[in-house]
Amino acid sequence: MNSSPERVEISVLLPMHNEAKNIERCVNEVEKKIKFSFHSYEIIIAEDGSTDGTDIIAARLAERNPKLKFLHSPTRLGKGKAIKKAISVAKGDVIIFLDADLATSLANLPRIVETVQRHRGIVVGSHYTGGANVKRPLSRILFSVAYNLLVRMLFRDGVRDHQCGFKALSYELAQVLCSKSESDGLFLDTEMIVQAKRLGYEVTEVAVDWRDLRGKGESKVNLFKDALRMGMDLLRFRLRLYTSRVKTV
Secondary structure, eight states, rough: OOOOOEEEEEEEEEEOOOOOOOHHHHHHHHHHHHHHOOOEEEEEEEESEEEEEHHHHHHHHHHHTTTTTEEEESOOOOOHHHHHHHHOOOOOEEEEEEOOTTTTTTHHHHHHHHHHHSSEEEEEEEETTTTEEOOHHHHHHHHHHOOOHHHHHHHOOSSSHHHOSSEEEHHHHHHOOOHHHOOOSSSSSHHHHHHHHHTTOOEEEEEEEEEOSSOOOOOOOHHHHHHHHHHHHHHHHHHHHHHHHHHHH
């Protein structure tokens, strides 16, 4: 681990847009899990143009807790850009980002951090690795399987789940990937994984326990709009890689 006194063992990034119902539970559960497992840590709320008071609650929590950082954007940046903004100020030797609803269990967090510390690459939560325990709507399963199959066909990265809302990576790799990634939206997860593979970093998939904890009508996923947007991002990224390869030949 970096010996700088400003650095900490882990940074947990929590991108949030309109999460007033979840924010306090999320922060409390994350801190409860990490405070006894790590010597030093920080939690960063990357609040992204919320209109439901998430920013007000986050500011209040940060005033009470010196381990909590609050980043506010008055306008919507997109999940990817909010994550990159948080990475730019993170001080953790290992950087983790999680969805605010905590649908992915935190049970394996210490082992996942140890994996990143060992190989300095990226650990990806996976719905499809052996041992995963997942309960989600059939429509989302079908979209996810089709999307991940398409990514594997285009980039041959061998990764089975690119979009699970749980990633952990080394500080150094996070800086490299932020400088190379162009996506400001949901596609950032896929772009980071593919770029890490292309750069020769180890990508480890870890089975997760996943539960849809949002009530009916509360999901932040719009299958049609998000599928169209991510499909376009995927094709643009593929074209960008192809163009850059042609220029170097």
